[in-house]
Amino acid sequence: MAVKSEQEITQIGSTVLIKGDISGKSDVRVAGKINGSINIEGELIIEKAGYVEGEIKSVTSVIAGSVKGNIDTDKLILESNSQFVGNIKTKQLIIQEGAIFQGNCQMGTHAAAPAQQAPAAPKEPIKL
Numbered sequence: 001m002a003v004k005s006e007q008e009i010t011q012i013g014s015t016v017l018i019k020g021d022i023s024g025k026s027d028v029r030v031a032g033k034i035n036g037s038i039n040i041e042g043e044l045i046i047e048k049a050g051y052v053e054g055e056i057k058s059v060t061s062v063i064a065g066s067v068k069g070n071i072d073t074d075k076l077i078l079e080s081n082s083q084f085v086g087n088i089k090t091k092q093l094i095i096q097e098g099a100i101f102q103g104n105c106q107m108g109t110h111a112a113a114p115a116q117q118a119p120a121a122p123k124e125p126i127k128l
Contacts, residue, residue: 014049021054028058030065037069044073048081070103 008026012018016032027042030050037055038044044058050065057072064079072089080098088105095101 012050014047046082 010022010024010026010028012028012030012032012034014031018032018034019036021036021039022028022034023039025041027045028038028040029045029047030052031047032049033051033053035053037057038052039055039057041059043060043062044056046052046061046063046065046067048064052066053068055069055071056067059073060075060077061071061073062077062079063082063084066083068085070087070089071084074090075092075094076088076090077094078084078096078099078101080096082096083100085102087103088101090105090107093105093107
């Protein structure tokens with residue numbers, strides 16, 4: 001039986017500014033600033049001082065800092081004092097008290113089903 005190795009974590013420190021895209025298979029922890037897209041196959045953690053402006057795609061995202069852009073993730077947690085401006089596509093969403101979210105959210109594994117029409121009103125009054 002093969003032993004599974006620990007997941008690698010990439011850390012972006014509080015004094016770091018990245019202008020460009022990030023992609024990979026490891027988890028990413030952001031305490032600095034990123035202007036660009038993030039596309040990872042792991043967990044994204046944006047710390048309280050962290051800021052991301054760009055598109056995000058990850059398996060799980062935990063946001064304590066600020067994000068301006070759209071996100072596509074299986075599970076999103078907006079911690080208290082976090083700020084998120086953009087659209088969310090997720091299967092599971094947790095918004096803690098104090099978090100700010102401005103945008104639209106689409107939940108589920110498929111695109112939202114079209115709204116069903118309300119049944120037509122009867123043409124004749126109903127007799128009781």
